[in-house]
Amino acid sequence: MPAASRLNLAELDVLELEGALESRGHQRFHARQLFRWIYRRGIVDFEKMTDLSKDLRARLAQEFEVVTPKVESDLRSADGTRKFVLELADHRCIEAVFIPDTPAMTFCISTQVGCAMGCGFCLTGKMGLVRHLTAGEIAGQVRALAAATGLLDHPFNIVLMGMGEPLHNYDNTMKALRMLHDANGLSVSPRRVTLSTVGIVPGLQRLAHEPLMPNLAISLHATTDEQRSELVPPNRKYPLADILETCRNFPLKRRSRITFEYVMLAGVNDTAEDARRLARLLSGIKAKVNLIPLNPAPGIPFERPSDERVDRFAQILADRYLTVSVRKSRGQDIRAACGQLIVEGGTKKSAAQQMALLIGS
Ligand code: SAH
Numbered sequence: 001m002p003a004a005s006r007l008n009l010a011e012l013d014v015l016e017l018e019g020a021l022e023s024r025g026h027q028r029f030h031a032r033q034l035f036r037w038i039y040r041r042g043i044v045d046f047e048k049m050t051d052l053s054k055d056l057r058a059r060l061a062q063e064f065e066v067v068t069p070k071v072e073s074d075l076r077s078a079d080g081t082r083k084f085v086l087e088l089a090d091h092r093c094i095e096a097v098f099i100p101d102t103p104a105m106t107f108c109i110s111t112q113v114g115c116a117m118g119c120g121f122c123l124t125g126k127m128g129l130v131r132h133l134t135a136g137e138i139a140g141q142v143r144a145l146a147a148a149t150g151l152l153d154h155p156f157n158i159v160l161m162g163m164g165e166p167l168h169n170y171d172n173t174m175k176a177l178r179m180l181h182d183a184n185g186l187s188v189s190p191r192r193v194t195l196s197t198v199g200i201v202p203g204l205q206r207l208a209h210e211p212l213m214p215n216l217a218i219s220l221h222a223t224t225d226e227q228r229s230e231l232v233p234p235n236r237k238y239p240l241a242d243i244l245e246t247c248r249n250f251p252l253k254r255r256s257r258i259t260f261e262y263v264m265l266a267g268v269n270d271t272a273e274d275a276r277r278l279a280r281l282l283s284g285i286k287a288k289v290n291l292i293p294l295n296p297a298p299g300i301p302f303e304r305p306s307d308e309r310v311d312r313f314a315q316i317l318a319d320r321y322l323t324v325s326v327r328k329s330r331g332q333d334i335r336a337a338c339g340q341l342i343v344e345g346g347t348k349k350s351a352a353q354q355m356a357l358l359i360g361s
């Protein structure tokens with residue numbers, strides 16, 4: 001059979017895989033075995049799946065394939081962060097980042113090639129949307145990174161903070177989370193997943209009813225509609241009041257909070273007044289704030305504020321009983337910005353406490 005007509009198993013959840021096997025005259029229970037090989041062992045070559053008969057392996061290889069994003073480059077930062085450029089079947093490339101932090105390892109993955117949202121400070125936004133990623137490509141990044149870092153057997157966190165707006169590619173993103181959650185595969189708990197969004201209100205409302213609900217991070221970045229509509233264009237359709245109202249009603253698990261991300265742009269949104277307004281906007285919401293001093297780049301018409309200015313902003317929030325973290329510029333030498341340092345109410349926490357605050361609960 002020519003390769004083009006083989007079905008790509010990376011796009012199927014376990015139920016779909018059972019159906020695909022059955023419709024080709026195979027036993028349904030092989031789906032679980034295949035999931036274990038593909039997700040838990042990182043094996044995609046049917047010939048190596050030694051608990052299947054030789055005959056079955058040969059037939060599967062004729063009928064199916066498992067497409068995995070290919071590691072095109074793997075850049076290591078001095079601080080241990082690794083940025084992967086992954087090549088997809090159509091030769092388009094995406095980025096995914098590995099952050100080796102305590103208490104758990106984190107993979108930062110993409111949901112689209114490019115992004116349609118057009119935030120003025122974001123390099124991905126400059127690309128525009130090239131295309132959505134499929135569910136298999138989103139989950140495939142985790143398979144590729146877990147294999148490359150030797151973490152298939154270890155717990156890890158996932159943040160949807162790479163390229164793209166996850167709620168603009170809702171169905172594929174949620175299907176990928178279901179595939180990663182499957183107990184036959186990597187068993188990733190939704191508590192270990194954080195979805196970051198600019199706040200597409202209908203998407204947030206759908207998310208509120210998901211059985212597998214990830215932690216939520218809202219990219220706020222501004223405290224007035226006038227300024228936010230400039231920096232984050234979707235705000236024109238979904239203004240601050242609507243987003244914050246949706247957050248207020250969002251069903252949170254016990255002890256969990258919504259993270260509000262705030263990219264700090266020197267002289268633009270980093271004043272004491274902005275900080276006080278931000279604290280007022282978030283009152284009544286179980287919130288924590290993640291300040292992200294801008295990572296400057298050519299073509300981005302903004303500058304990073306001084307550390308003193310960032311600290312002053314953080315202190316104003318902490319004085320108002322908000323938990324504040326400041327994202328450390330990690331992996332800057334390889335342009336992979338992730339990883340954070342937390343100040344809560346002005347006190348420094350241990351690295352393990354910091355990560356526990358950020359990800360998880
Ligand atoms: N589209 C989603 C998720 C991907 S962007 C979202 O915007 O939330 C992940 C985070 O990186 C967002 O909070 C975004 O604002 C931030 N970011 C984008 N460009 C940045 C830059 N130049 N410097 C620092 N953070 C940036």
Ligand code: SF4
Nearest residue numbers: 115117119122125164
């Ligand atoms: Fe960048 Fe996120 Fe804005 Fe898209 S939504 S342009 S990825 S910051």
